[in-house]
Amino acid sequence: MAKEILTVENIDKSYNGKVVLKNINFTVYENDFFFILGPSGCGKTTLLRIIAGFVEPDRGRVILNKKDITKIPPNKRNIGFVFQNYALWPHMKVIENIAYGLRVKNYTEEFIKKKVNEIIKITRLEGLENLYPSQISGGQQQRVALARALVVNPQILLLDEPLSNLDAKLRDELRREIKRIHKETGITMVYVTHDQKEAMTLGTTIGVMKDKEIVQIGSPYEIYTNPIDIFVASFIGEINTLKGEIVKKEQDIFKIETEEGIFFVKTKKQINSENVYISFRPESAINEEKVNVIKGRLHDYEFYGDIVKINIITQKGNLFKIGIYTKDFNKYKKGENIVFSVSEDRIMVFEQ
Ligand SMILES: Nc1ncnc2c1ncn2[C@@H]1O[C@H](COP(=O)(O)OP(=O)(O)OP(=O)(O)O)[C@@H](O)[C@H]1O
Ligand SMILES: [Mg+2]
DSSP states (O other): OOOOOEEEEEEEEEEETEEEEEEEEEEETTTTTEEEEOOOTTTTTHHHHHHHHSOOOEEEEETTTTTTOOSSOOSSOHHHHHHHOOOOOOOOTTTHHHHHHHHTTTOOHHHHHHHHHHHHHHTTTOOTTTTTTGGSSHHHHHHHHHHHHHHTOOOOEEESSTTTTTHHHHHHHHHHHHHHHHHOOOOOOEEEOOHHHHHHHHSSEEEEEEEEEEEEEEOHHHHHHSSSHHHHHHHHSSOEEEEEEEHHOOOTTTEEETEEEEEEEOOOOOOOOOOOEEOOGGEEEEEEESSEEEEEEEEEEEOSSSSEEEEEEEETOEEEEEEEEEHHHHTTOTTOEEEEEEOOOOOOOEEO
């Protein structure tokens, strides 16, 4: 069993009577790359600031390495923090920015030099040591912020949307760097973002937040393939959805009537209502006439290079997005009739 590093227990927080966090609970284990994923304003930064100690919760506890740190000031918590904006000291050179956390702890000059050099290598900042923050790029500044947080050997590193101020290319590059640093150092990380791609590609575990609450915790695979509700399903990727009514259930096969006909869905999920939504992801549709067939016309498409997402419009006017590989795409023309199907175990059911 992996070692527990951080536990957040029953956290509530309000500002001026307005609830911002409601009963937040989760545990982060050693070497985890734990993501908190949720839309803007759902309370992610507030939660991270509570863990770091900059904000006090109204209720609940923060436990680090089995010790209750809820009342301990931030500088005594041994937690590293990387903010959305780089927040470097502009009057200090890169090397001094990185060394700062060790200087205030009165380590010997020799130790500081050794440790700073080590971190400069890990974060690939060689050659920039004597420049000021204003003389380096945004991506490099964020590397310095990472280095500064890592140099003091924190128990855990918190990152609040560290890539959001960077352009797309730098973001991709630094995303890979953070993944490498996580792997090389083995440090436990909690990373906050509203970008599902970041969470899916980096995370070992994702906690999905919706409006002040965590609604699901699981691996990227679990969350993508078995989302708890329509919100999670659509936040973590694309889905097609239809309203339906369960007309029969036999073992784990549901027979569901919809505007587009009867669908058979195979699931072990407990469903307590007759009125449901059925959903499937674009890549779950196959261009064959098997079970769960949908017929329509090719309405339009989005070309992504590796795949093409095509929109199909049915006679009833429902629009479905399906994803196909580019190499198969030249078979189709706009306006043409198209038939596809979705296998029973690739359809998700949610209560309405
Ligand atoms: N110091 C504060 N005083 C009053 N309200 C606050 C304070 N800090 C945050 N809030 C409110 O709490 C809610 C959650 O804010 P928070 O910054 O935690 O969201 P977030 O999920 O990080 O959003 P974003 O993705 O935009 O960064 C917002 O409605 C915000 O206005
Ligand atoms: Mg935020």
